[in-house]
Amino acid sequence: MYRKTYLEVNCEKLKNNIINIKQNYPDYEYYFGVVKANAYGHGSYIINSLIEGGINYLAVSSLEEALELRKYNTEIPILILEPIHLEYLDKCMENDIAITVSNMEYFYELLTINLQKQLKMHIKLDTGMSRLGIKKSSELCEIINKTANATNLFIEGIYTHFATSGINDKHWDNQLEKFKEITQDVDLSTIPIVHMGRSLTLVNHKKIPFCNGIRLGIAMYGMSQSMPTPTGFKAFLRNLRNNHKKKKLHISPTTTTNNLDLQTAITLYSEVIDLRKIHANDFVGYGALYNAQKDTTIATIAIGYADGIPKGLKHVVINDKKYNIVGGLSMDMICVAVDESVKLYDKVTILGGEQLPIKAVANECGIRSYNLFTGIRNRVPRVYKKDNTYTEIKY
Ligand SMILES: Cc1ncc(COP(=O)(O)O)c(C=O)c1O
Structure with missing residues (x-):
């Protein structure tokens, strides 16, 4: 990769x-x-x-x-x-x-x-x-x-x-x-x-x-x-x-709760590929969608809608902290308003993990978990964790 x-x-x-x-x-x-x-x-x-x-x-x-x-x-x-x-x-x-x-x-x-x-x-x-x-x-x-x-x-x-x-x-x-x-x-x-x-x-x-x-x-x-x-x-x-x-x-009886203890298994990661400071009133993204209200640090992340991230995605997580996506989604990149703690090449969680659980993100985006799972494109390599080894596969 x-x-x-x-x-x-x-x-x-x-x-x-x-x-x-x-x-x-x-x-x-x-x-x-x-x-x-x-x-x-x-x-x-x-x-x-x-x-x-x-x-x-x-x-x-x-x-x-x-x-x-x-x-x-x-x-x-x-x-x-x-x-x-x-x-x-x-x-x-x-x-x-x-x-x-x-x-x-x-x-x-x-x-x-x-x-x-x-x-x-x-x-x-x-x-x-x-x-x-x-x-x-x-x-x-x-x-x-x-x-x-x-x-x-x-x-x-x-x-x-x-x-x-x-x-x-x-x-x-x-x-x-x-x-x-x-x-x-x-x-x-x-x-x-x-x-x-x-x-x-x-x-x-x-x-x-x-x-x-x-x-x-x-x-x-x-x-x-x-x-x-x-x-x-x-x-x-x-x-x-x-x-x-x-x-x-005469609808037959159903049960809406159960004792299953299941876990989702995917986490989508990317990285910070650019960091820049912008001034109050500067714009971010296509259509100049985001207009900064104050001086801001923008981190550019190497993932976009062509990787399957949904339109309504609002946050990512960097170093355990949630940040807002600003300026919409590009085909291959997103921009995030961050603080001074974020560094170039930091790992970014886009989906999954404790802070971005699949169901909550799907709800927030107004889509079903099915769409979220199946939407992740094959241009994103999969890395399988099994018995403490990692295997990378590009479909
Ligand atoms: C024929 C058929 N059976 C089973 C399933 C699995 O459904 P679920 O993911 O809701 O368990 C599907 C999914 O679309 C299906 O099309």
């Missing part, structure tokens, strides 16, 4: 998150690690730490992502959550990668292919998200019957995806009912893996009895999704309203 801007990823923390999740929710056979989008920005390198923690299946969005994972582990089964072009099935069969079948046209085309090796597929059901998935029980039965007579095609899994948390809405319950309706003529126990939930399902709902798999994304990366019980009169009123709604709509 030449420019000292990098994302440090603590692999031990990720591993411990999985151990903690499994201790708290031990009743699944399959714990899928959702590692799409370069493992939510952490980088594919982390998969072996996830596996050490107890993840026994991985899920990604594309064949590219699946093959990238194979550079780091050749054994762990991988599911692609979106349909892939059928001309690339050989790569899936060679690399133990399962595909998703999500509509009949795709399935009929699949049946015309002469498969030379076993191909694993998971059938996706559309229970209310209207993106992907089989919607009718007759179609599901047709897939199952026709696959029974097809050479080398194997139904390994069936799944759906919940659109909401189900805490104050009926949509979650409706999706569960829809899943039951579509699968009514199917003996689910004959399908090895039935997986419906994501992190929120795990923590907010009782285990769905016929599911033996859970797909973990954001929780694995350190977000427990536990919501402290709000206090105050407004919260009291909101609670009353929600309870009334839950009763009226």
Whole structure:
């Protein structure tokens, strides 16, 4: 690395998150690690730490992502959550990668292919998200019957995806009912893996009895999704309203707090590459956005929006002290109003650590933690801390 801007990823923390999740929710056979989008920005390198923690299946969005994972582990089964072009099935069969079948046209085309090796597929059901998935029980039965007579095609899994948390809405319950309706003529126990939930399902709902798999994304990366019980009169009123709604709509009971002890594992660092004194009334940044009210010291930091830092970012930390970003974000640099204690080449924390926790920064920027994690660009090298050694990877 030449420019000292990098994302440090603590692999031990990720591993411990999985151990903690499994201790708290031990009743699944399959714990899928959702590692799409370069493992939510952490980088594919982390998969072996996830596996050490107890993840026994991985899920990604594309064949590219699946093959990238194979550079780091050749054994762990991988599911692609979106349909892939059928001309690339050989790569899936060679690399133990399962595909998703999500509509009949795709399935009929699949049946015309002469498969030379076993191909694993998971059938996706559309229970209310209207993106992907089989919607009718007759179609599901047709897939199952026709696959029974097809050479080398194997139904390994069936799944759906919940659109909401189900805490104050009926949509979650409706999706569960829809899943039951579509699968009514199917003996689910004959399908090895039935997986419906994501992190929120795990923590907010009782285990769905016929599911033996859970797909973990954001929780694995350190977000427990536990919501402290709000206090105050407004919260009291909101609670009353929600309870009334839950009763009226027969929304199934949920839990909003949990005992998970999870930690985020990333810290984004950069450095001071320039220090200058400006006078009262001088301007900083594009559009002369910032007009200094008094003589000020400006530190220029080697990171910008092209590295994925969000527009609303307000502070950085230098030598344990928080400073304000001034003059907006440039593509590759930001300016910070500092004091005399800051020196050239000082290390700067942009995100993470005690003073800039991911969730708080995301809230402050008006975005979700998902966007913050996945927004960090690949031009930022990742540095992995594992067993007190550091490994640098540029994706
Ligand atoms: C199909 C599917 N399953 C599971 C997940 C993981 O979700 P979460 O990060 O909320 O646990 C995702 C994430 O987008 C997904 O698309």
